[in-house]
Amino acid sequence: MPDQPAHKRILLKLSGEALMGDDAFGINRATIVRMVQEVAEVVHMGVEVAVVIGGGNIFRGVAGGSVGMDRATADYMGMLATVMNALALSDAMNKQGLVSRVMSAIAIEQVVEPYVRPKALQYLEEGKVVIFAAGTGNPFFTTDTAAALRGAEIGAEMVLKATKVDGVYTADPHKDPKAERYARLSFDEAMQRNLGIMDATAFALCRDQKLPIKVFSIFKHGALKRVVLGEDEGTLVYA
Ligand SMILES: Nc1ncnc2c1ncn2[C@@H]1O[C@H](COP(=O)(O)OP(=O)(O)OP(=O)(O)O)[C@@H](O)[C@H]1O
Numbered sequence: 001m002p003d004q005p006a007h008k009r010i011l012l013k014l015s016g017e018a019l020m021g022d023d024a025f026g027i028n029r030a031t032i033v034r035m036v037q038e039v040a041e042v043v044h045m046g047v048e049v050a051v052v053i054g055g056g057n058i059f060r061g062v063a064g065g066s067v068g069m070d071r072a073t074a075d076y077m078g079m080l081a082t083v084m085n086a087l088a089l090s091d092a093m094n095k096q097g098l099v100s101r102v103m104s105a106i107a108i109e110q111v112v113e114p115y116v117r118p119k120a121l122q123y124l125e126e127g128k129v130v131i132f133a134a135g136t137g138n139p140f141f142t143t144d145t146a147a148a149l150r151g152a153e154i155g156a157e158m159v160l161k162a163t164k165v166d167g168v169y170t171a172d173p174h175k176d177p178k179a180e181r182y183a184r185l186s187f188d189e190a191m192q193r194n195l196g197i198m199d200a201t202a203f204a205l206c207r208d209q210k211l212p213i214k215v216f217s218i219f220k221h222g223a224l225k226r227v228v229l230g231e232d233e234g235t236l237v238y239a
């Protein structure tokens with residue numbers, strides 16, 4: 001009997017920063033190919049997959065490269081960085097036999113089609129992978145909030161945050177070696193403790209919409225499949 005997924009439709013948030021692999025900047029080819037292989041496994045299980053990709057490997061509105069800049073302008077640059085990542089991801093997916101469509105929250109119609117919710121739903125029902133680019137389309141937000149927003153809009157059963165750490169910790173594990181990983185915690189706890197794994201806007205939206213989040217490592221082979229199968233992997237954040 002083939003593996004039975006625990007979820008029919010998911011919103012996968014892929015770390016932009018992780019796309020660098022061992023490089024200092026940009027998109028590492030081997031890394032993106034490996035990520036797509038993991039996504040393909042769950043698509044082939046019949047799961048409808050929508051993706052939000054971050055931009056931290058290229059530009060963040062709040063990072064060093066934007067010092068002295070107008071914040072909104074820097075944020076638009078960050079959103080455009082996510083469009084570049086989405087195009088690279090879509091290309092890598094198509095090369096590996098998946099059918100994907102990029103939809104942008106910012107109008108750049110010569111490059112990608114605009115985000116239109118019914119069209120996105122249609123693509124998902126057809127088994128295509130939909131990649132949501134340009135975050136929410138608004139400055140002062142993040143792609144984590146875009147993941148929560150799009151996840152709620154498309155009726156995803158869960159937001160899967162694939163990132164550089166293997167779950168939510170009591171403190172940032174990159175800064176505090178004594179930090180301990182939670183197996184599960186509520187949105188209220190995550191927000192009260194100000195845990196920096198996601199921003200408060202994303203947590204609040206998921207909490208209000210009762211949309212659970214799984215945080216797990218993007219680098220751990222098979223972790224995405226294990227999450228989709230409902231196995232014990234990463235940290236569950238629940239309403
Ligand atoms: N309590 C915590 N538990 C786990 N990680 C935490 C915590 N607090 C801060 N972090 C940090 O949050 C990072 C992940 O969040 P972030 O959204 O910035 O990265 P990302 O997934 O790579 O996103 P992007 O797509 O923007 O590049 C982790 O690499 C970790 O260092």
Ligand SMILES: O=c1ccn([C@@H]2O[C@H](COP(=O)(O)O)[C@@H](O)[C@H]2O)c(=O)[nH]1
Nearest residue numbers: 054055060061075078079135136142143
């Ligand atoms: O809705 C959004 C999403 C993103 N941004 C800007 O893009 C960068 C990159 O996104 P990450 O979530 O950090 O990967 C972000 O730093 C913002 O500057 C945005 O303005 N609105």
